[in-house]
Amino acid sequence: xxxxxxxxxxxxxxxxxxxxxxxxxxxxxxxxxxxxxxxxxxxxxxxxxxxxxxxxxxxxxxxxxxxxxxxxxxxxxxxxxxxxxxxxxxxxxxxxxxxxxxxxxxxxxxxxxxxxxxxxxxxxxxxxxxxxxxxxxxxxxxxxxxxxxxxxxxxxxxxxxxxxxxxxxxxxxxxxxxxxxxxxxxxxxxxxxxxxxxxxxxxxxxxxxxxxxxxxxxxxxxxxxxxxxxxxxxxxx
Amino acid sequence: xxxxxxxxxxxxxxxxxxxxxxxxxxxxxxxxxxxxxxxxxxxxxxxxxxxxxxxxxxxxxxxxxxxxxxxxxxxxxxxxxxxxxxxxxxxxxxxxxxxxxxxxxxxxxxxxxxxxxxxxxxxxxxxxxxxxxxxxxxxxxxxxxxxxxxxxxxxxxxxxxxxxxxxxxxxxxxxxxxxxxxxxxxxxxxxxxxxxxxxxxxxxxxxxxxxxxxxxxxxxxxxxxxxxxxxxxx
Amino acid sequence: xxxxxxxxxxxxxxxxxxxxxxxxxxxxxxxxxxxxxxxxxxxxxxxxxxxxxxxxxxxxxxxxxxxxxxxxxxxxxxxxxxxxxxxxxxxxxxxxxxxxxxxxxxxxxxxxxxxxxxxxxxxxxxxxxxxxxxxxxxxxxxxxxxxxxxxxxxxxxxxxxxxxxxxxxxxxxxxxxxxxxxxxxxxxxxxxxxxxxxxxxxxxxxxxxxxxxxxxxxxxxxxxxxxxxxxxxxxxxxxxxxxxxxxxxxxxxxxxxxxxxxxxx
Numbered sequence: 001x002x003x004x005x006x007x008x009x010x011x012x013x014x015x016x017x018x019x020x021x022x023x024x025x026x027x028x029x030x031x032x033x034x035x036x037x038x039x040x041x042x043x044x045x046x047x048x049x050x051x052x053x054x055x056x057x058x059x060x061x062x063x064x065x066x067x068x069x070x071x072x073x074x075x076x077x078x079x080x081x082x083x084x085x086x087x088x089x090x091x092x093x094x095x096x097x098x099x100x101x102x103x104x105x106x107x108x109x110x111x112x113x114x115x116x117x118x119x120x121x122x123x124x125x126x127x128x129x130x131x132x133x134x135x136x137x138x139x140x141x142x143x144x145x146x147x148x149x150x151x152x153x154x155x156x157x158x159x160x161x162x163x164x165x166x167x168x169x170x171x172x173x174x175x176x177x178x179x180x181x182x183x184x185x186x187x188x189x190x191x192x193x194x195x196x197x198x199x200x201x202x203x204x205x206x207x208x209x210x211x212x213x214x215x216x217x218x219x220x221x222x223x224x225x226x227x228x229x230x231x232x233x234x235x236x237x
Numbered sequence: 238x239x240x241x242x243x244x245x246x247x248x249x250x251x252x253x254x255x256x257x258x259x260x261x262x263x264x265x266x267x268x269x270x271x272x273x274x275x276x277x278x279x280x281x282x283x284x285x286x287x288x289x290x291x292x293x294x295x296x297x298x299x300x301x302x303x304x305x306x307x308x309x310x311x312x313x314x315x316x317x318x319x320x321x322x323x324x325x326x327x328x329x330x331x332x333x334x335x336x337x338x339x340x341x342x343x344x345x346x347x348x349x350x351x352x353x354x355x356x357x358x359x360x361x362x363x364x365x366x367x368x369x370x371x372x373x374x375x376x377x378x379x380x381x382x383x384x385x386x387x388x389x390x391x392x393x394x395x396x397x398x399x400x401x402x403x404x405x406x407x408x409x410x411x412x413x414x415x416x417x418x419x420x421x422x423x424x425x426x427x428x429x430x431x432x433x434x435x436x437x438x439x440x441x442x443x444x445x446x447x448x449x450x451x452x453x454x455x456x457x458x459x460x461x462x463x464x465x466x467x468x469x470x471x
Numbered sequence: 472x473x474x475x476x477x478x479x480x481x482x483x484x485x486x487x488x489x490x491x492x493x494x495x496x497x498x499x500x501x502x503x504x505x506x507x508x509x510x511x512x513x514x515x516x517x518x519x520x521x522x523x524x525x526x527x528x529x530x531x532x533x534x535x536x537x538x539x540x541x542x543x544x545x546x547x548x549x550x551x552x553x554x555x556x557x558x559x560x561x562x563x564x565x566x567x568x569x570x571x572x573x574x575x576x577x578x579x580x581x582x583x584x585x586x587x588x589x590x591x592x593x594x595x596x597x598x599x600x601x602x603x604x605x606x607x608x609x610x611x612x613x614x615x616x617x618x619x620x621x622x623x624x625x626x627x628x629x630x631x632x633x634x635x636x637x638x639x640x641x642x643x644x645x646x647x648x649x650x651x652x653x654x655x656x657x658x659x660x661x662x663x664x665x666x667x668x669x670x671x672x673x674x675x676x677x678x679x680x681x682x683x684x685x686x687x688x689x690x691x692x693x694x695x696x697x698x699x700x701x702x703x704x705x706x707x708x709x710x711x712x713x714x715x716x717x718x719x720x721x722x723x724x725x726x727x728x729x730x731x732x733x734x735x736x
């Protein structure tokens with residue numbers, strides 16, 4: 001299997017109804033580590049992630065994966081800010097992505113049970129996913145994304161509106177994933193979380209990449225006044 | 238009013254004595270409408286799913302036409318099917334006119350738009366919910382359709398029951414293409430029309446009550462079957 | 472889900488197909504309402520082995536079904552239309568079988584006073600003159616055609632608020648007449664068999680112009696090769712037989728003879 005990265009983005013832009021959601025973006029991402037996307041509300045974090053993931057079709061520019069787009073799309077997963085639960089049981093939600101890959105039923109079931117246990121839902125496998133709490137849903141969505149062993153995982157503010165305990169559990173799962181070689185690109189508005197997880201930071205403003213570099217440099221000595229203002233907690237326009 | 242009580246009494250006696258003619262036309266009603274329902278679902282449900290999932294030219298027009306066809310008078314459907322199946326028509330050689338098959342064809346045409354329209358509404362809503370997830374999971378068109386159909390099966394059951402209701406109570410079309418032939422194509426609704434024509438209101442009402450009871454029984458049975466299937470999970 | 476499908480399949484496989492030689496015959500509502508069919512059909516099946524399937528429709532539709540080849544024979548009562556049907560080649564010939572009669576039905580009080588009318592034409596003139604409501608089949612059936620010819624003979628134009636063309640079969644038209652307490656022309660059999668008489672009564676009958684000739688027309692196999700011409704011929708032979716004569720003349724409804732056999736043997 002060839003490498004996903006480097007990923008090169010050149011002049012990529014998404015417009016909907018005459019409004020630019022994100023772009024033009026020029027960017028090169030290398031293999032390995034955690035990239036955290038930060039920026040004020042409405043700056044285009046979600047659109048950037050969805051564009052890279054291929055859910056939002058480009059109006060201009062291009063995205064090039066080292067291994068080719070078709071292969072790349074099979075090897076990545078996405079966890080949405082508001083988790084989408086299939087109207088099925090917890091176990092069936094976990095089995096679903098495996099069955100798409102034609103994993104035999106018994107094997108899929110075994111893996112699903114293992115993951116349910118890992119996210120603390122082993123007693124709740126038969127419950128409808130739609131009646132879970134917010135934290136449980138987000139953990140389930142994360143497990144459902146990771147169960148296919150993606151090489152790249154996108155997460156869009158996965159911990160928005162979660163309590164500390166759920167956040168810690170999710171971060172632990174993410175760190176395990178990173179340790180086993182999963183590349184992570186994640187947006188967050190929680191600077192504490194960004195500092196804990198980030199290897200590199202991508203600061204986005206008005207749909208454009210404003211600053212991009214190693215995490216340590218960004219948090220200690222941001223290059224642009226807007227990034228500095230953002231880190232200070234000022235309102236950035 | 239006395240006719241109403243006579244009707245109830247007639248219905249009671251017809252059922253209690255298991256009147257042979259009543260059993261025959263009731264079974265034929267069920268046979269025709271359930272066959273039509275199964276065929277109509279096989280057409281309408283995938284059609285509704287495709288309309289929800291795919292973007293293609295004329296999609297909106299197709300949906301508008303389906304919605305409009307929901308209100309199509311059965312008599313018109315009956316006439317059109319008659320013209321096609323008549324010996325003088327394009328499918329005359331098949332000799333299907335005045336057979337239960339012709340009645341099934343007419344009912345399929347009547348209930349497909351109804352089932353497809355109702356199904357499309359719930360499938361479209363579910364697709365809006367699942368859209369990003371299923372695209373993210375790199376699903377094929379077929380997998381999306383399968384997932385939508387399976388996960389909205391309760392709503393689809395309601396759509397199918399609406400189709401059954403329209404089919405079992407329909408008289409205009411099957412009268413024309415079936416001919417209401419005794420022991421061949423007579424069903425509950427055409428028998429009711431016949432008895433009304435003879436002025437036998439109480440017998441007609443009695444048959445009407447049997448029809449209502451049948452519709453309720455089928456609805457309950459299907460709900461019961463679908464309930465035990467996912468017992469303890471909902 | 473599997474259980475649901477299993478039940479569906481079980482219901483669908485309930486078939487009631489018993490093998491018999493079948494032919495289809497279109498007959499008029501008035502003939503069917505007489506109840507004679509229920510006497511004749513079992514006898515026909517016993518004597519000839521033919522299972523005659525009846526399509527009960529108006530004369531207009533019966534003729535259309537015959538012309539399209541959708542039935543094997545028709546039994547109707549509209550002489551002019553029948554002769555045209557034969558002339559067009561839709562039927563090989565026309566065989567008169569029997570006749571019954573039309574009667575005038577109206578409110579028991581008989582506001583127009585047709586009970587004492589000298590003939591059918593006079594009765595119609597009385598109804599039109601009194602402005603009492605009259606219900607017409609209005610469906611191009613044999614009875615409707617008969618009614619129109621009677622109006623013409625009476626030299627009255629059937630138009631106005633009092634004239635209600637309902638566009639329905641005999642039973643439905645009688646229901647309407649009963650609801651409106653109106654005058655109506657009906658065949659005797661439909662009237663006797665009708666269960667919702669209300670205030671209506673038989674007011675006038677007996678004028679020979681009210682006799683109603685039934686004829687049997689087998690659909691022409693040269694025009695429609697698929698028709699069961701041999702069965703149609705067998706049925707015709709039976710309908711003109713002595714056996715049919717006994718059954719038809721002997722048929723009673725509420726103690727009255729309805730049909731008179733008059734086939735040329």
